[in-house]
Amino acid sequence: MANLINGARNVWETQDVDVLVAGGGPAGLGAAIGAARMGARTLLVERMGFLGGVGAIGLGMTINAMRPDGKPRSLVHEAFLERLTRFGDIAYRYEENGLVDHAYVTNTEYLKLAAFQALEDAGCEYLLHSFVSDAIVERDAVRGVIVSTKSGPLRINAKRVVDATGDGDVLYFAGCPVAKGREEDGFLSPMTSLFVIGGVDVDRIVGYQRALERDSDSEVHNVGPRWTRLLADGRREGYEVPERMHLRPTVYPGSVYVNHAGNKLYGVLDGTNVNDLTKAERLMRQQAVDVVRLLKDRNIPGFENAYLEQVSAWAGVRETRRVVGEYVLTEEDAKTGARFPDAIARRFGLLDVGYVRLEKMTPHDVPYRALVPKRIDNILASGRNISTTHVAMSAGKSMGNCMATGHAAGVASVLSIRQNVAPREVNTRLVREALARDGVPLDI
Numbered sequence: 001m002a003n004l005i006n007g008a009r010n011v012w013e014t015q016d017v018d019v020l021v022a023g024g025g026p027a028g029l030g031a032a033i034g035a036a037r038m039g040a041r042t043l044l045v046e047r048m049g050f051l052g053g054v055g056a057i058g059l060g061m062t063i064n065a066m067r068p069d070g071k072p073r074s075l076v077h078e079a080f081l082e083r084l085t086r087f088g089d090i091a092y093r094y095e096e097n098g099l100v101d102h103a104y105v106t107n108t109e110y111l112k113l114a115a116f117q118a119l120e121d122a123g124c125e126y127l128l129h130s131f132v133s134d135a136i137v138e139r140d141a142v143r144g145v146i147v148s149t150k151s152g153p154l155r156i157n158a159k160r161v162v163d164a165t166g167d168g169d170v171l172y173f174a175g176c177p178v179a180k181g182r183e184e185d186g187f188l189s190p191m192t193s194l195f196v197i198g199g200v201d202v203d204r205i206v207g208y209q210r211a212l213e214r215d216s217d218s219e220v221h222n223v224g225p226r227w228t229r230l231l232a233d234g235r236r237e238g239y240e241v242p243e244r245m246h247l248r249p250t251v252y253p254g255s256v257y258v259n260h261a262g263n264k265l266y267g268v269l270d271g272t273n274v275n276d277l278t279k280a281e282r283l284m285r286q287q288a289v290d291v292v293r294l295l296k297d298r299n300i301p302g303f304e305n306a307y308l309e310q311v312s313a314w315a316g317v318r319e320t321r322r323v324v325g326e327y328v329l330t331e332e333d334a335k336t337g338a339r340f341p342d343a344i345a346r347r348f349g350l351l352d353v354g355y356v357r358l359e360k361m362t363p364h365d366v367p368y369r370a371l372v373p374k375r376i377d378n379i380l381a382s383g384r385n386i387s388t389t390h391v392a393m394s395a396g397k398s399m400g401n402c403m404a405t406g407h408a409a410g411v412a413s414v415l416s417i418r419q420n421v422a423p424r425e426v427n428t429r430l431v432r433e434a435l436a437r438d439g440v441p442l443d444i
């Protein structure tokens with residue numbers, strides 16, 4: 001423990017780092033571990049009191065694409081998984097099923113500790129309760145960030161910055177061009193607060209859900225059971241419940257977690273607008289309470305003794321800003337399995353505009369250029385905020401894919417420092433070679 005406390009004090013005194021990673025979700029962990037493993041002085045800055053991003057607030061949501069086809073996809077992914085799985089099956093369950101054929105369901109308390117440990121193993125420093133609130137930009141190049149803390153603002157100078165905030169906060173503050181939402185009308189995938197229902201008979205619920213699935217006709221969100229009718233009836237009677245939902249067993253005995261359509265019926269809410277975030281938080285706490293109430297009031301089998309156990313720490317944001325980069329990844333790329341000579345990651349999984357559209361896609365490359373913002377130097381995008389169209393953002397936004405683009409951003413940042421060039425000029429052959437040494441199979 002003494003070491004941990006000393007570690008925190010040292011970080012506080014840090015003013016100059018090689019690589020600053022903003023955000024400690026899957027992309028941030030990938031970037032920080034990737035950069036620190038190369039010996040660069042790396043500092044990860046996270047606004048919350050824990051790490052893991054949506055993975056940690058998901059309360060057992062499946063963490064997809066960490067091991068596509070059951071095979072390791074990088075030493076960075078494995079470094080995190082090694083720490084998680086070391087806790088044993090109390091901490092995780094590995095799932096293989098038709099839809100997400102490779103997923104980890106976790107106890108998020110173990111996940112949060114595993115994230116710290118994986119960073120420490122890599123020699124990465126971190127600072128929590130620190131909101132990156134501005135970027136320091138000189139002559140169109142990022143030189144560091146301003147962090148808002150309880151002690152006041154803190155300036156951190158950095159040779160390179162990786163934006164892993166999900167929302168592209170630092171890219172935006174730095175003046176990089178960004179896009180947001182569906183091209184024609186600005187529609188954003190809904191936000192959702194996941195929640196866990198305890199005291200349930202999981203087997204009966206799963207059976208009931210399967211029966212609903214068999215009985216359903218085709219619907220827009222063509223996955224999972226159709227609780228749609230029950231929810232619609234409930235809404236007519238005044239229950240504040242979402243349009244659709246999907247229940248899955250957690251790793252905790254006698255509980256299920258609920259993923260759902262969040263604010264979809266309540267208009268577009270923007271996760272980069274503080275008023276909308278406030279509305280979303282209020283709405284979704286009501287939704288969680290009312291879903292449990294409805295399931296009990298309707299005597300749905302398995303919920304007789306149910307209670308609301310936990311709601312995610314903040315409303316999960318599926319879609320906000322994307323950087324406009326040197327290449328914009330498209331729906332066509334995702335569907336046709338596009339290949340690029342400067343590929344730095346592969347994306348696996350589904351094209352999934354949350355509770356609006358869900359389709360299979362083809363594994364495809366992410367070109368390095370999709371991490372490189374137009375115009376501004378010394379900063380790279382990663383995870384949810386890389387350069388894509390609205391639909392391509394949804395394609396393969398699974399956490400394993402976000403960690404992969406983070407990893408690439410971390411490695412490219414370090415190489416660009418070593419080559420003494422801006423990240424946009426880094427030799428991508430060397431980036432690919434470094435990633436290959438980190439166990440990333442880019443040629444499959």
Ligand SMILES: Cc1cc2nc3c(=O)[nH]c(=O)nc-3n(C[C@H](O)[C@H](O)[C@H](O)COP(=O)(O)OP(=O)(O)OC[C@H]3O[C@@H](n4cnc5c(N)ncnc54)[C@H](O)[C@@H]3O)c2cc1C
Nearest residue numbers: 023025026027047053054064132165166316383384398399
């Ligand atoms: C409701 C919902 C359901 C989903 N379901 C699944 C699923 O089943 N399986 C799956 O694999 N993926 C799922 N996803 C998608 C996946 O969770 C995200 O695409 C992924 O987490 C994005 O990773 P990221 O690291 O880019 O961002 P995030 O996970 O959002 O992490 C960003 C981190 O940055 C921090 N941060 C933000 N702004 C700042 C700032 N200014 N300063 C400092 N820190 C900051 C945040 O606190 C957070 O820790 C889901 C997402 C949502 C919202």
